[in-house]
Amino acid sequence: MEKKLKNIFMDGAIAPVFIADSIAKHATKTDIGGHSIFLGQVRADQIAGKAIAAIEYTSNQEMVLEKMHAIREDIFQKYPLTCMHVYHSLGTVKAGEICLFVFTSAKHRKAAIDACSECVERIKAELPIWGKELFDNDGYQWKVNS
Amino acid sequence: MEKKLKNIFMDGAIAPVFIADSIAKHATKTDIGGHSIFLGQVRADQIAGKAIAAIEYTSNQEMVLEKMHAIREDIFQKYPLTCMHVYHSLGTVKAGEICLFVFTSAKHRKAAIDACSECVERIKAELPIWGKELFDNDGYQWKVNS
């Protein structure tokens, strides 16, 4: 397989400064009029008296990168985007930290906004990634996407 | 008039580090599952051989804050949001810089995404703010929103 697959994985949480750097890099692209960003944050949900302290993410890594490549191609075909960046955490992300960062940019806002939200839906539905919700007082449950 | 009006104005461009700080502040709100962010960036559009170098923003300031207060109340009534932040530049913002920052957070992504995009539309349509597009080689034209 010869297609060049862009890596989307980050070890652990996605830092706000990484997001800022990512935004700042677009200042030279003066044909961009709007950016849309989605950030997934780990919730400290309470389940039967236990709180989720962190999520441990694992993935079928190669398959994720192939699928993400296909999603990227679909979305660029559908929307007039200038660029699109996707990052997903692997390993442990604590409650309150960022685990998903989707960033689309376009000349006009509508394309950026629609592409971002479509991309988020497809990531959640189609990328073979799993979250193991770790309770603060030991034990875990497997995350279920709605 | 006794209602407390939140300021949304920033002098000049909105810095990526300000956005990062804003994101980082939400790490303690562990009931948030998704953030949606829209950023407006000044485009260096070419008009008859002249490029836009910057936009100078002015506003009917008090009216903007009153209107934004009403929009905020509408949106909180319509969507189950945890929080919402809006910043708009006044004064000069150069091409490539950020002039609008809309940031919504909610337990579930759909509310955050829908509220953010509705808020952006209402800001553009309803806030008495004007952009004067300054050409790099002197002269200007008044911005028209589509």
Place this chain on the structure above:
Amino acid sequence: MKIELIFFGQLTDIVGASSLMVDSPGTIEELKKIVIEKYPALATMQYTIAVNNKITFDNVVITENDTIAWMPPFSGG
């Protein structure tokens, strides 16, 4: 009774100022006539008028200390 008019965006290019004091003429409709007589180019412009930050209509009567804002189409963001 003098009232204050404030102008925004491209309207400031026509009026040549961002504010103006005029004698209150009763209703918004009468005010418009006086101002447009002074600045005929305004007649060709698109604008809305707000009295004390509320968008208003031609038949509204102006009262003392009102601030009358002349606003072209918004172009924020």
Place this chain on the structure above:
Amino acid sequence: MKIELIFFGQLTDIVGASSLMVDSPGTIEELKKIVIEKYPALATMQYTIAVNNKITFDNVVITENDTIAWMPPFSGG
């Protein structure tokens, strides 16, 4: 001919490992029978199977060096 099975998410709790070597049984359908016989709890689980990163169907024939991924519903993001 041995082939490699890899398991993800909650399936690793049942199999007790993230990978397993088995003798290739021909089709995916036959493979499923063998694996479920060994780990009966799998029969109650929801999963899809991918051969070399492509979601696949029961009648597909397994060939040498195939990697067979057993994947429960995705829960990224």
